[in-house]
Each structure stands twice: as structure tokens, then as C-alpha cells.
Amino acid sequence: MSEVRLRGVTAGYGREAVLDHVDLTVREGTTTAVLGGSGSGKTTLLRVISGFLRPGSGTVEVGGRTVAGPGVWVPPERRGVAYVRQEGALFPHLSVAGNIAFGLPWPRRRHRDRVLELLELVGLTADLADRRPDQLSGGQQQRVALARALAPRPELVLLDEPFSSLDAGLRVATREATARALRASGATALLVTHDQGEALSFADEVAILTLGRFRQVDRPTVVYREPVDAEVAEFLGDAVLLAGTAADGLVDCRLGTLPVGGPVPSGEVQVMVRPEQITLTETGTGQLDATVRAVTYFGHDAVVELDLANDAAHHPLRARVIGLHPPTPGDRVGVSVVGSVRAFPRGRTAAGTDLPVAEAS
Numbered sequence: 001m002s003e004v005r006l007r008g009v010t011a012g013y014g015r016e017a018v019l020d021h022v023d024l025t026v027r028e029g030t031t032t033a034v035l036g037g038s039g040s041g042k043t044t045l046l047r048v049i050s051g052f053l054r055p056g057s058g059t060v061e062v063g064g065r066t067v068a069g070p071g072v073w074v075p076p077e078r079r080g081v082a083y084v085r086q087e088g089a090l091f092p093h094l095s096v097a098g099n100i101a102f103g104l105p106w107p108r109r110r111h112r113d114r115v116l117e118l119l120e121l122v123g124l125t126a127d128l129a130d131r132r133p134d135q136l137s138g139g140q141q142q143r144v145a146l147a148r149a150l151a152p153r154p155e156l157v158l159l160d161e162p163f164s165s166l167d168a169g170l171r172v173a174t175r176e177a178t179a180r181a182l183r184a185s186g187a188t189a190l191l192v193t194h195d196q197g198e199a200l201s202f203a204d205e206v207a208i209l210t211l212g213r214f215r216q217v218d219r220p221t222v223v224y225r226e227p228v229d230a231e232v233a234e235f236l237g238d239a240v241l242l243a244g245t246a247a248d249g250l251v252d253c254r255l256g257t258l259p260v261g262g263p264v265p266s267g268e269v270q271v272m273v274r275p276e277q278i279t280l281t282e283t284g285t286g287q288l289d290a291t292v293r294a295v296t297y298f299g300h301d302a303v304v305e306l307d308l309a310n311d312a313a314h315h316p317l318r319a320r321v322i323g324l325h326p327p328t329p330g331d332r333v334g335v336s337v338v339g340s341v342r343a344f345p346r347g348r349t350a351a352g353t354d355l356p357v358a359e360a361s
């Protein structure tokens, strides 16, 4: 049993609380990605769980055992928690095998079989075992760091932005190898990142941390499609926010009358549409007509800025279309919205902060 549970955890440095009565559960054998902006407290959270920082209040449980709480303090080395940092921090004077064996308990340090098994687990070949870290690519070094962390069969693996120093291609390959290795080892894991795509693709659950609290913790598809408020929606991807009026499961906005998914407030609302929900067709065949103002081409897809024909204020609107045949500026197109949209009450976010008043495309 290696579930992690935080209840009412407050922690910080000096007087200022970085984490403010935080609750979080990571189920046994699953991975949760903690997504937050710079300085939101992601590393502080990992320090509290690993035992490098004492919480001011609340309890931390790892594997059903309280490791921090009123009158309880288990030191880091007795928590069964492994920590992989941004830079793997391998020992430069030891070989790959030596680095991995360092993570094994003393009597097993000479067991080459276990080292080779761990290399295979992280997707590296046995011929790398005798190289020094400076003879490896950045992605290979991170995989060795992961193998070293998994060597003592930890109950919990904490990953602190372990892919952020890698370039795009290596990053994806290393991320996939890490996800596979974690699944195969059965470890519970917590990944800290500020990369939305990484959080959504890597983890079983995504936890959004802002202002010292978790705003939403749920499966990737749920936090993306059903964000709790407009701020979370914008934090977790591209979002088109529009003013609207909601009633009876429908909302009126400058994209027309659209069905609302999830909770349906009534009255003045902020409408959230993902740009990929806005599809372009031949002019006259969509729900609305528009003129293409600008196109940003990314290869696999393109972002198209549109001027809606019925919009006297000329607020541009963003659509995301597949990159096969993107339109060109000046084209006239039909515009439709696929699926339901979200509607949030105007005025306050779920966290109690004010919503932006202006429309954003």
C-alpha cells in the first residue's frame, strides 16, 4: 500500500505560507501531475512529502503511515520516498552501473543482474552500463537517474520537472520511457511540472496548484474539458472566453445559441470554448460567417484568427484547425461550434478571485 495523503497541510518559509491547507490524495500505483506556475509551491510540496521541509500544520501519510503530523516526524531516509530532480545529478566519477548500484541496499550493490534489469526497465541497453555520465545524452542521464531512484523499490517516486532541460524530441521519448518504467515498477508517483501537455499526457490525474491551493484535481480529460472556472480553463490550455447569457441548458453569445455542458448557471455568464471546437467550412454552410484575419501555422495544426460577420465590435476569435489545408488571410469561411461549451457564473472564480470583465478571443 503506497497511497499518499495530505490533509490540511500548511507550509512555507518564515512567515509566508506557500501551501495553504492543502489536501491531496494520490492513489496507490498511480501518477498525479502537479501543474502550477513558477513559484506556486510545487517544489515546496515535494519537500514536505519527502521530509526536507516540516509542515506548519496538517498531516502527511505515505503508504498508510503518518510521516508528518502533530507529534510525528519521520526523517527523509525512513520514508521510502525517491526524489528525481530536474538535473538528474548523477555522480560524475561513477559509471552508469555504479550510479544505479548506489541506489541499491549495501549487500546488493555488487548485483550486476539487478542493475541490468533496472537499465532495461528505463529503456536503456546493457552496453551503456560501463559509460560515465558525461558520455550519455541528457535524456539517457535522466533515465539513469530514474533507474537509480527505482533501485531500492521505493513506495513513492517524486519527480521534480525531470524533463525540462531536454529538447522537444528527447523530452517526449524520455517522458514515455519514464511513464512505462513507473507503471512496470508499480510505484506511486508525483510529477511536478509547469508544462500543460506533459501533465495531461503523463499522469492519471492532474492537480492544478495556484495561490497555495489545489483548484482542481481530476483525470486529464475532466480538467481539460470541464475546468471549474475560467482561470483554470486558461491555465490548462488555450481558451476562448466570451460574454453570454445562460438559461435552460443553453447560452446566448456571439457564436450563437449553444448547449452548455456541466453545471448550468443562469443569467450573465462567461462562456468557455476550446479553439479546436470551432470548425471552419465553406462560407454560407456554417452557423455563422467570418473572414480570416491571420493564420499561425504549426505544421500539425494552425491557429486561425477570425472576424465574425455579425460582430460590430470586431473582437477577433481564435480557431484551431488541422494543418493539412489551412485557410489564408482574407478568405471567407463558415464557422460552427462542435460539442457543448462551459458557462461560469460572472463575477467570481471557484477560488474566490474576480473574473476578468473583458472578453478574450
Ligand SMILES: Nc1ncnc2c1ncn2[C@@H]1O[C@H](COP(=O)(O)OP(=O)(O)OP(=O)(O)O)[C@@H](O)[C@H]1O
Residues within 6 Å of the ligand: 013, 018, 036, 037, 038, 039, 040, 041, 042, 043, 044, 045, 194
Ligand atoms: N528556501 C527558501 N527560502 C525562502 N523562500 C523560498 C525558499 N524556497 C522557495 N521559496 C519561495 O517559496 C515560493 C514557492 O517556491 P517553490 O520552489 O515551491 O515554487 P515552484 O512552484 O516549484 O516554482 P518553479 O516552477 O519556479 O520551480 C516562492 O515564492 C519561492 O520564492
